[in-house]
Amino acid sequence: MVEYTVKKLKRAFFSYFKSKGHEIIKSSSVIPSNDPSLLFTNSGMVQFKNILMGQETNLKRACSIQRCIRAGGKHNDLDDVGKDTYHHTFFEMMGNWSFGDYFKKEAIEYAWDFLVNILKLEQDRLYVTYYKDMDSESYNIWKEFLPSERIIEADKNDNFWEMGDTGPCGPCTEIHYDRIGGRDASRLVNQDDPDVIEIWNIVFIEYNRTPTGLEPLERKCIDTGIGFERLLSILNNVKSNYLTNCFIPIIKNIENMTDKKYEDKLTIEDTAFRAVSDHCRTIAVCLIDNVEFSNEGQGYVLRRILRRAVRYAHDILKMQRRGHRKFGKRNSKRNVA
Incomplete structure (x- = not known):
């Protein structure tokens, strides 16, 4: 793999998704303007929350690299920072979104194409998870790219995203990378192994949770997230985010x-x-x-x-x-x- 700097990875990401019809959206402030329940912007979807909740928009496809802080409230990594090589209070989250436009097939294809054909990650180091109880569609799409032994069943705890007790929700598929390679690492996925790490989470927002259950959404959305510093460490073949030029x-x-x-x-x-x-x-x-x-x-x-x-x-x-x-x-x- 070619060595990547901060600027080179950002250029590659924006160039790729712009070529796929996505509008480049600037990072919002780390202080949320639309959600008083949050101390800090803690993910890429925060600035799009109103759209995901049903607000009308002309925006169909978007990509962003969002500045995030997890140092207070529900998502608080402050006390863990320093004790390992991957926790941060500040980090950047890359992501692409679809608001009623493309859905599972394209979202998975874009992720695979970017990682394998643009960034040149080794295919045999990639593993994916999917929600076994309600997302056989993702499994069937992934079979076009990966052998079945590297497409791993997961439960609701790992592969179902919810905004709250009610509201938009849906299954997700996650892409994991084995830093070591040359082995079967499927048993290490989602086991907090420092060498088998999640790099991309693709959420399929296709349901609305009500007090009585799940209802299909008319406008289905895609919400994805990639840890910038983590991906940069992989591209530069170092096992620690702190050994990148960030x-x-x-x-x-x-x-x-x-x-x-x-x-x-x-x-x-x-x-x-x-x-x-x-x-x-x-x-x-x-x-x-x-x-x-x-x-x-x-x-x-x-x-x-x-x-x-x-x-x-x-x-x-x-x-x-x-x-x-x-x-x-x-x-x-x-x-x-």
């Missing part, structure tokens, strides 16, 4: 200011490297989107993130306090993917 410039600055070296291990020092580099990106994005430090809401979460970054930088990495401001200036907008 993070390496920040980590090198930490090394220069602490005389310590990042080794991508599960040590306390490497945990600190990951936490500080992640939190630096999150703080920068929040400030860009006009989040202010405060005692409540998003501002309170931002304070917690800053405190956690400073604590790791000072207590573990022994960064001198006078270096905190200099480090922050070096690692603001230019190191946000």
